[in-house]
Amino acid sequence: MTTQLREDNPFEDSKMAQEWIDAIETERGGAREKEVYPMINSWVKENHLQTVLEVGAGQGVCSPYVETEYIGVEPSQALIDRAFELYPQKKFIKGSSYELPLEKGSVDGAFSVGVWFHIENLDDAHKELSRVLKPEGKVFIITSNPETHDEWESLFTGTKEGKKLDGAVKLPTGKMTRNVFFLHTKEDIISSLEKAGFEIISTKNFGYGSENVEDRGLGFWIAIEARKR
Numbered sequence: 001m002t003t004q005l006r007e008d009n010p011f012e013d014s015k016m017a018q019e020w021i022d023a024i025e026t027e028r029g030g031a032r033e034k035e036v037y038p039m040i041n042s043w044v045k046e047n048h049l050q051t052v053l054e055v056g057a058g059q060g061v062c063s064p065y066v067e068t069e070y071i072g073v074e075p076s077q078a079l080i081d082r083a084f085e086l087y088p089q090k091k092f093i094k095g096s097s098y099e100l101p102l103e104k105g106s107v108d109g110a111f112s113v114g115v116w117f118h119i120e121n122l123d124d125a126h127k128e129l130s131r132v133l134k135p136e137g138k139v140f141i142i143t144s145n146p147e148t149h150d151e152w153e154s155l156f157t158g159t160k161e162g163k164k165l166d167g168a169v170k171l172p173t174g175k176m177t178r179n180v181f182f183l184h185t186k187e188d189i190i191s192s193l194e195k196a197g198f199e200i201i202s203t204k205n206f207g208y209g210s211e212n213v214e215d216r217g218l219g220f221w222i223a224i225e226a227r228k229r
């Protein structure tokens, strides 16, 4: 199956992919280690998920936290190549949120970290997600907290057209010369999930920066848990 992305994805450029690899693989002690990875591990265990899909797996850094069957789908060949180097025992397939190279009703759960803000057409992605999930299948989406989009925007230097940011972006331990980001509201994401037949179980803001910050603010990230009806 050929990968057909409807939006421009800079991670498919080998230079951008390498910038991402360099930045993420040197990050220590941030929200990923402290919060994201433990949340994924608990979500898989608490829901007794046997077959788990990750949408936009990047170089597979979340894959070790799924101890049951893991399938990472990722559009960037450079990141898939790196994923196989890092985690040769895990399964990674080229594809995108719009075309998941999986059979109908084949997975118990699907999660994604830091990808939903790269997806322009949420309705199409949610429809495709519903197709590959079993009835009652679980979804766990970790994306930018729309309440802190001003802070996200401040990391970009480039252009803004409607919801779309396009430009250089600062990462916690590096930068990407070019990234594309869509500022979806919480309502955009929730209503699109509901339209595709999902029931929202919970939403939680997290990622407050350093442990000792007194004003913990609103949280940089949001985790949305849903279930296919």
Ligand SMILES: C[S@@+](CC[C@H](N)C(=O)[O-])C[C@H]1O[C@@H](n2cnc3c(N)ncnc32)[C@H](O)[C@@H]1O
Residues within 6 Å of the ligand: 005, 009, 011, 012, 024, 055, 056, 057, 058, 059, 060, 061, 062, 073, 074, 075, 076, 079, 095, 096, 097, 098, 112, 113, 114, 115, 118, 119
């Ligand atoms: C910020 S990285 C996050 C990677 C990984 N989830 C992680 O936590 O390290 C965003 C990833 O989303 C992928 N991506 C972008 N658009 C996508 C789409 N429409 N469907 C699936 N993945 C997409 C990119 O190729 C990239 O690997």
